[in-house]
Amino acid sequence: MDRPPLSLSQFVLKMHSRCDLACDHCYVYEHADTSWRGRPKVVSEEILARSAERIAEHARAHRLPEVHVVLHGGEPLLAGPARLRTAAEELYRALDGVSALDLRIHTNGVLLSERFCELFTELGIRVGVSLDGDRASNDRHRRYADGRSSHAQVLKAVELLSGPRYRHLFAGLLCTIDIENDPVAVYEALVALDPPRMDFLLPHATWDVPPPRPEGSPTPYADWLDVIHRRWEADGRPVPVRVFDSVERTLRGESSLTESLGLAPADLVVIETDGSFEQADSLKTAYEDAPATGMDVFTHSLDEVLGHPGLLARQQGIEELAEPCRACPVVTSCGGGLYAHRYRTGSGGSDFDNPSVFCADLMELIVNIRDRAPAAPSPTADAAGPTLADLGLDELAKGFGGAGTVGRLAESQLDLGRHLLAAVHERGARADRLASAAWELLVDLDTSLPAVVDAAVAHPYLRPWALRALDGRAPGTAGQGLAEIAAACALRARRGDHVTVPVREGLLRLPGLGTVSLPGDTEQAEVAAGRDGFTVRAAGRCLEIGWDSGADGLVRGWRPVRLVELPGWTVALEDTDPMRDSHQWPVSDRLSHDEAKLWSEDLAEAWSLIGRELPAYAPGVAAGLRTVTPLHAPGGSDVSAASREAFGAIGAARPATPDLLALLIVHEFQHVKLGAVLDSHDLYDPDGGGRLFYAPWRDDPRPLDGLLQGTYAHLAVTDFWRVRRLATQGPAARAAEAQFARWREQTAAAVDELAGSGALTPLGERFVSGMGETVASWAAEKVSPAALAEAGRAAADHRAAWNAAASVRT
Known part of the structure; x- marks a missing residue:
C-alpha cells in the first residue's frame, strides 16, 4: 500500500x-x-x-x-x-x-572572505566546504579551468572558519572519493583541519556510466572507506563522519544522516x-x-x-526498491543506495528499478562496520591512576559528551545488557522448553545478524526486566521474557523464524517494537516475520500486520512503538512496554493519536532549540537518548525522571512549552550519562563516609551519590538558562537571566560541597574538577545587579533555613 x-x-x-x-x-x-x-x-x-x-x-x-x-x-x-x-x-x-x-x-571556498563571514554571522548562515584531502588528492579534480590548483585558497577559507571569530559558522567538510587517492593521506589532511564534521561521498555514476573499478578488488570503494574507518576508530573518532555515523544509526534502526543511506522518504x-x-x-x-x-x-x-x-x-521506503534489494539483509542500512546510482536504461518498468551501481561496495562497507568490534580503550596508569582523558571522561566531566564519547557509554551499556541476558538464561530458564528455543534463536541470530540482537539488547527497558527476573520481581517467568526478546529479534531479522511466546494477561510484549492485545485467556502466541510484515497466531486466529500498518488503529490490537524521526535524531515514544515503569512517577497510558502528534511536534521544536542553542549537547543526545517515556503528572505538574537501570531513556510529562521540553531533555540526559559512567568507574566511596550533604536546591540532606547526580544535571540546567537569556528578549530574557544567576550560584556551591566532601576517589576528584571548570567559565559572564543580588539572597536564605533544620535533625 x-x-x-x-x-x-x-x-x-x-x-x-x-x-x-x-x-x-x-x-x-x-x-x-x-x-x-x-x-x-x-x-x-x-x-x-x-x-x-x-x-x-x-x-x-x-x-x-x-x-x-x-x-x-x-x-x-x-x-x-x-x-x-x-x-x-x-x-x-x-x-x-x-x-x-x-x-x-x-x-568550494575559493572566494570566502571576512566580508562573507561577517555577513554569515549577522544572518546565522553556517558554511560547508568541499575539499578532497591533501593537495595532490584535491588537485586531481578540483582545479580552475586553466589547470591551476585551488587547494591553497580552500585552505585559507577553512583556516578562516576554524578561527575563534568564525568557528561557530563552520558546518564541516565534504570530500568526494577517488580511489586513486591515498585514503590515509586524505583522512589525515582533513582531520588536521579540525572540522566539526566531515563526510565522504561516492562519486556519481550509473549502470550506463559505471564508476572506475581497477582490477584486484570487486569492492574498491568499500576498501578505500574501510581503511579510513579503521584509522578513525584507532584515533578515537576525533571528528564525526556522516557516512560512518549513518551506517551505525541505521543498524540500530534509527534514521540516516544522509539521503544516500537508509529508507527514509525523500x-x-x-x-x-x-x-x-x-x-x-x-x-x-x-x-x-x-x-x-x-x-x-x-x-x-x-x-x-x-x-x-x-x-x-522515493516516498515508498522498501517497497520501491528492486527485488534483490528488498531481500537483502542490510537493506535497512543501505536503503538501495542513492536513487541516481540505480539508473540503467532499458531496465523495464522504471529505469531506476535496480540495485545501486555501488551495491557490492555498500554491502561490504555496512557488513564491515557491523561486524567490527569497537576498539577497546587501553588506558595507561601512572602513580595517580588513569586520567580522565585516558578513560574518555574529560568531555563528560565538563558536563558535555559528543557522539563518540556517548557512543562508547552506549557500547559499555550494551555489553552490560548482554551479560544480564546471559545471566537470566543461566540462572532461571534452562528447564523451560520455550526459553531454550528462544535462547537458541538468539545465539543463532547473534552469529548471523548481530546488529539485530544489539538492537534488542539496547532497548532501555531490557535491563529493568533482567534485574527483576534475576531477583524474582519480574511478572511472568524469566523464560517468558527471553521468548519476548527472541520474538522482537526475529521481527527485526525478517527471515521467517517462528517464535512461540507466552502471553501475559492478554498482552503479547515485543520489547522495543510494541504490544499486541489478545483475548485475556490466551496463553501463547506464535510470531513470525516476512518481507511485507509479520503474523501473530493465537487463540485460533491469525493477525497479519504489515510493516507499514501505521501506529494508530489500522490493525486492531497492534500498538507499535511510535518513532519520531527528526534531522539527526530518531527517538521512540515508548508507551507500550510494561517494563517502562522504571521511573519514580507513574507512566502514562497509551497516547491517543492527537496526544502523540503533540508530543512529536514538541520534540521537533525542542530538538531544533537544542541544535541551535545547545550544540555541545546535541550530538550526545542524538547518540545516546533513544526513548522518551510519557509520564502521568499528578495534579498537572511538570515532572521528569531518569532511571539508573534504563540507559537511553528518560521519562517526562509533556510540559507546557517545547522550550521546557528541551530543558527536561538535556537535564535528564545528564543523569543518563552519569549513571553509565558510574556503572564503569568508582567516583566516590559507596558509603559517602556515612554522611549526608547540603544540596542548594533541596530542603533535605542528600547522600553523596544524590548530590553528585543533582549537581551534574544542573550543569545543563544552568547552561540552558545561560543561553536562553541571550536568545530571547524582553520579559523572557529577564526571567532567563534570573534563572541563570540562581542556578550558577547554586551549582557552584554544590561543586564546592562535592570537592570538600572527602569521599571522592582520585578519579572522582578529577571528575568533579572538570565540572568545576565549566562552572568557573561562567563566572565572568555579566548579569544585571538585580538578578545577581536576588540569586545571592535566595542562596543565603536557603542555606540558613537548611542549617536551622539541620540543627533540629541533630
Missing part, C-alpha cells in the same frame, strides 16, 4: 548557476544533464521572494517546526553578498512565526535560478532533464511538487 506523501523540509536554493572551478567530476557540468546552460546565472530577487513564500506556505500547512535551506550553486558565493543577504532576509521574513530556519551555504526539493522546482541534483548524472518536474515557484505549490511521480516513488 502506497503511503501518502509526507512533507518537504529540506530545500536547496540555487543562487548562481555557474562555477569558478572546473572540477571534472562535477555532476552539474560534466554529466548527462546540461540544463544549466539555459538558466540565468544569478537568481533574481523576485524568485527569492517567491521561493521564500512557497517554503513558508508549505511549512505553515504542514506545521513544520523547522525547515532546512542550503544556498547552493554552481558556486553560490558568485552571487555576491547583496544577493545572499536578500535570500536570507526573504526566508527569515516569510518564516517568521511559522518555522525555525536552519540556513546553510555550501561552497523530503528535499531544489529551486533553480529560474525558479523551477527540481528533484535532487544527483539525478543530473542519469540523463538530460532527469531532475525536472515541470513546475515552478510562480505557478505551483510545494504540495503539487510532492505529487510528482519521481518524488512519490
Whole structure:
C-alpha cells in the first residue's frame, strides 16, 4: 500500500548557476544533464521572494517546526553578498512565526572572505566546504579551468572558519572519493583541519556510466572507506563522519544522516535560478532533464511538487526498491543506495528499478562496520591512576559528551545488557522448553545478524526486566521474557523464524517494537516475520500486520512503538512496554493519536532549540537518548525522571512549552550519562563516609551519590538558562537571566560541597574538577545587579533555613 506523501523540509536554493572551478567530476557540468546552460546565472530577487513564500506556505500547512535551506550553486558565493543577504532576509521574513530556519551555504571556498563571514554571522548562515584531502588528492579534480590548483585558497577559507571569530559558522567538510587517492593521506589532511564534521561521498555514476573499478578488488570503494574507518576508530573518532555515523544509526534502526543511506522518504526539493522546482541534483548524472518536474515557484505549490511521480516513488521506503534489494539483509542500512546510482536504461518498468551501481561496495562497507568490534580503550596508569582523558571522561566531566564519547557509554551499556541476558538464561530458564528455543534463536541470530540482537539488547527497558527476573520481581517467568526478546529479534531479522511466546494477561510484549492485545485467556502466541510484515497466531486466529500498518488503529490490537524521526535524531515514544515503569512517577497510558502528534511536534521544536542553542549537547543526545517515556503528572505538574537501570531513556510529562521540553531533555540526559559512567568507574566511596550533604536546591540532606547526580544535571540546567537569556528578549530574557544567576550560584556551591566532601576517589576528584571548570567559565559572564543580588539572597536564605533544620535533625 502506497503511503501518502509526507512533507518537504529540506530545500536547496540555487543562487548562481555557474562555477569558478572546473572540477571534472562535477555532476552539474560534466554529466548527462546540461540544463544549466539555459538558466540565468544569478537568481533574481523576485524568485527569492517567491521561493521564500512557497517554503513558508508549505511549512505553515504542514506545521513544520523547522525547515532546512542550503544556498547552493554552481558556486553560490558568485552571487555576491547583496544577493545572499536578500535570500536570507526573504526566508527569515516569510518564516517568521511559522518555522525555525536552519540556513546553510555550501561552497568550494575559493572566494570566502571576512566580508562573507561577517555577513554569515549577522544572518546565522553556517558554511560547508568541499575539499578532497591533501593537495595532490584535491588537485586531481578540483582545479580552475586553466589547470591551476585551488587547494591553497580552500585552505585559507577553512583556516578562516576554524578561527575563534568564525568557528561557530563552520558546518564541516565534504570530500568526494577517488580511489586513486591515498585514503590515509586524505583522512589525515582533513582531520588536521579540525572540522566539526566531515563526510565522504561516492562519486556519481550509473549502470550506463559505471564508476572506475581497477582490477584486484570487486569492492574498491568499500576498501578505500574501510581503511579510513579503521584509522578513525584507532584515533578515537576525533571528528564525526556522516557516512560512518549513518551506517551505525541505521543498524540500530534509527534514521540516516544522509539521503544516500537508509529508507527514509525523500523530503528535499531544489529551486533553480529560474525558479523551477527540481528533484535532487544527483539525478543530473542519469540523463538530460532527469531532475525536472515541470513546475515552478510562480505557478505551483510545494504540495503539487510532492505529487510528482519521481518524488512519490522515493516516498515508498522498501517497497520501491528492486527485488534483490528488498531481500537483502542490510537493506535497512543501505536503503538501495542513492536513487541516481540505480539508473540503467532499458531496465523495464522504471529505469531506476535496480540495485545501486555501488551495491557490492555498500554491502561490504555496512557488513564491515557491523561486524567490527569497537576498539577497546587501553588506558595507561601512572602513580595517580588513569586520567580522565585516558578513560574518555574529560568531555563528560565538563558536563558535555559528543557522539563518540556517548557512543562508547552506549557500547559499555550494551555489553552490560548482554551479560544480564546471559545471566537470566543461566540462572532461571534452562528447564523451560520455550526459553531454550528462544535462547537458541538468539545465539543463532547473534552469529548471523548481530546488529539485530544489539538492537534488542539496547532497548532501555531490557535491563529493568533482567534485574527483576534475576531477583524474582519480574511478572511472568524469566523464560517468558527471553521468548519476548527472541520474538522482537526475529521481527527485526525478517527471515521467517517462528517464535512461540507466552502471553501475559492478554498482552503479547515485543520489547522495543510494541504490544499486541489478545483475548485475556490466551496463553501463547506464535510470531513470525516476512518481507511485507509479520503474523501473530493465537487463540485460533491469525493477525497479519504489515510493516507499514501505521501506529494508530489500522490493525486492531497492534500498538507499535511510535518513532519520531527528526534531522539527526530518531527517538521512540515508548508507551507500550510494561517494563517502562522504571521511573519514580507513574507512566502514562497509551497516547491517543492527537496526544502523540503533540508530543512529536514538541520534540521537533525542542530538538531544533537544542541544535541551535545547545550544540555541545546535541550530538550526545542524538547518540545516546533513544526513548522518551510519557509520564502521568499528578495534579498537572511538570515532572521528569531518569532511571539508573534504563540507559537511553528518560521519562517526562509533556510540559507546557517545547522550550521546557528541551530543558527536561538535556537535564535528564545528564543523569543518563552519569549513571553509565558510574556503572564503569568508582567516583566516590559507596558509603559517602556515612554522611549526608547540603544540596542548594533541596530542603533535605542528600547522600553523596544524590548530590553528585543533582549537581551534574544542573550543569545543563544552568547552561540552558545561560543561553536562553541571550536568545530571547524582553520579559523572557529577564526571567532567563534570573534563572541563570540562581542556578550558577547554586551549582557552584554544590561543586564546592562535592570537592570538600572527602569521599571522592582520585578519579572522582578529577571528575568533579572538570565540572568545576565549566562552572568557573561562567563566572565572568555579566548579569544585571538585580538578578545577581536576588540569586545571592535566595542562596543565603536557603542555606540558613537548611542549617536551622539541620540543627533540629541533630
